Each structure stands twice: as C-alpha cells, then as structure tokens.
Amino acid sequence: xxxxxxxxxxxxxxxxxxxxxxxxxxxxxxxxxxxxxxxxxxxxxxxxxxxxxxxxxxxxxxxxxxxxxxxxxxxxxxxxxxxxxxxxxxxxxxxxxxxxxxxxxxxxxxxxxxxxxxxxxxx
Numbered sequence: 001x002x003x004x005x006x007x008x009x010x011x012x013x014x015x016x017x018x019x020x021x022x023x024x025x026x027x028x029x030x031x032x033x034x035x036x037x038x039x040x041x042x043x044x045x046x047x048x049x050x051x052x053x054x055x056x057x058x059x060x061x062x063x064x065x066x067x068x069x070x071x072x073x074x075x076x077x078x079x080x081x082x083x084x085x086x087x088x089x090x091x092x093x094x095x096x097x098x099x100x101x102x103x104x105x106x107x108x109x110x111x112x113x114x115x116x117x118x119x120x121x122x123x
Contacts, residue, residue, distance in 0.1 A: 001026045001027065002024060002025070002026035002027065002028060002100075002102060002104060002110070002112050003024070003025050003026055004022055004023070004024050004098050004100055004112050004113065004114040004115075005022070005023050005025075005114065005115075006020065006021065006022045006096070006097075006098045006114040006115060006116065006117045007020070007021050007022075007117065008020040008021050008117060009096060009117030009118045009119045010118075010119070010120070011120045011122065012088055012119070012120070012121055013088075013121070013122070013123050014088060014089060014090060014121055014122070014123055015087060015088065016086075016088050016121070017084070017085060017086040017087075017088065018085045018088065018119060019082060019083065019084045019085065020036065020082065020083040020085070020096055020098075020117060020119070021080060021081075021082050022034070022036075022080065022081045022082075022098030022100075022114055023074075023078050023079070023080050024078065024079045024080070024081075024098075024100045024102065024112065025077055025078045025079075026077065026104075027077075027104060028077065028079060028102050028103070028104060029102075029103040029104060029105065029106065030053065030102070030103040031053055031071075031079050031100065031101075031102055031103075032052070032053055032101040032102065032103060032109055033050055033051065033052045033053065033100070033101045034050070034051055034071055034079065034081035034098070034099065034100045034101070035047065035048070035049055035050030035051065035069065035081070035098075035099050035100075036048040036049050036050075036069065036081070036083045036096055036097065036098060036099070037096070037097045037099055038092075038094035038095065038096045038097065038119075039094055039095050039097070039116075040091075040093060040094040040095075041094075043094075045097065046060065047060055048060055048063055048067065048083065048096070049063065049067055049068075049069040049083060050069070050099075051069050051070070051071050051081065055071075057069055062091070063085075063092075066085065066086055066087045066088070067083060067084065067085045067086070068083070068084045069081065069082065069083055069084075070082045070084070079100070079102075081098060081100070083096070085119070088119075088121045089121060090121045090122060091121075092119060092121050093119060093120050093121050093122070094119060095116040095117070095118055095119075096116065096117050096118075096119055097113055097114055097116045098113070098114035099111065099112070099113055099114070100112045
C-alpha cells in the first residue's frame with residue numbers, strides 16, 4: 001500500500017511565496033519520478049514540475065524561474081517532494097496535485113496521486 005499526503009496550500013497575496021509538500025509512504029522499492037500538477041477551475045490538469053530519479057527537473061514554461069521542485073528521502077519508507085513557489089500570480093490559483101511514479105515491486109511500477117491541495121493567489 002502506498003499513500004501520498006500533501007500539505008502547504010492556502011491563500012497568498014500576489015507576489016507572495018508558498019511551499020507545498022508531498023510525502024509518499026508505504027512499500028516503495030524506488031522512485032522513478034515525482035512531480036506536481038495543477039488544475040485551475042474550468043481547465044484541464046497540467047504538469048507544473050517533475051523531478052526524475054537522476055535528479056533532473058522539468059518545468060512548465062509558465063512557472064520557470066518562479067517555482068522550484070526538490071526531493072528528499074527523510075525516512076526509510078518515506079519519499080518527499082517539495083514545490084517552492086515564489087512571485088506567485090493570480091494565474092497560479094489552482095488545485096495542486098502530487099504525482100509519484102513508484103516502483104512497488106522488483107519489476108512493477110505504478111502511478112499514484114495525492115488528494116490535491118488548494119492554492120489561491122488573491123489580494
């Protein structure tokens with residue numbers, strides 16, 4: 001069993017900062033990739049940023065230079081990914097979802113999603 005738990009969303013003023021956290025726990029053999037997606041009202045879910053097993057990162061053009069993704073392995077059975085957001089704009093308002101591509105057996109990988117955390121950028 002694997003669980004993804006997100007935290008850190010909230011209300012922030014334009015130009016402000018916020019950090020999202022996501023912890024994946026359970027029977028995890030390895031992390032292939034972890035990332036963040038977002039879905040704004042009336043829009044499709046889109047990739048925000050992803051970090052691969054080799055540490056390489058990829059960002060959506062709209063967030064480059066403002067958002068930073070990082071990863072950690074704080075405990076033996078927990079893998080974490082963070083999204084540090086700065087210079088936030090109203091267009092960043094969305095539900096942010098953590099995604100993890102995890103190897104859960106020696107030969108099998110699965111895709112997991114968090115429950116979503118709301119980020120509202122407004123004055």
